[in-house]
Amino acid sequence: MFIRIVKMSFHEEHIQKFLENFDVMKDKIRGAEGNRFLELYQDKNNPCVFFTYSFWETEDDLENYRQSELFYDVWTFTKKLFNEKPEAWSVDKLVSLE
Incomplete structure (x- = not known):
């Protein structure tokens, strides 16, 4: 298993659109073959910056997701909102301590 971290920065006026779309898509993303965990974070100092943090069973699982119609739909919508x-x-x- 490995972790995928994605940093995304949005135009301020598009943040709500991103959050609404993420809310609709999050369960589908989490349900993708091999996905074991998904979280979304927002930077404390720059509210335009977000991170997704996800666990994947194998690199093939992540690649299959990245080649899927679901990813195409998510990414086509989201990339129009980026400012970087x-x-x-x-x-x-x-290491992981709890």
Whole structure:
């Protein structure tokens, strides 16, 4: 399993549109094959910046999602709202303390 972190920055006037669409799509994204966890964060100092944090079983699962109609629908809508190019990282968890 690995973690995918995506940083997105939106025009302020588009934040509500993004949040409304995410609310509609979040369960579908979470239900994608191999997705085990999904969270959305908003930066405390810059309310235009958001992060998604998701766990995926395999890289193939993430790639299959990225090639799916669901991803196409989500990304086609979302990318029109950006004010900067998004950034993404795939990382392995090394340590977790609770």
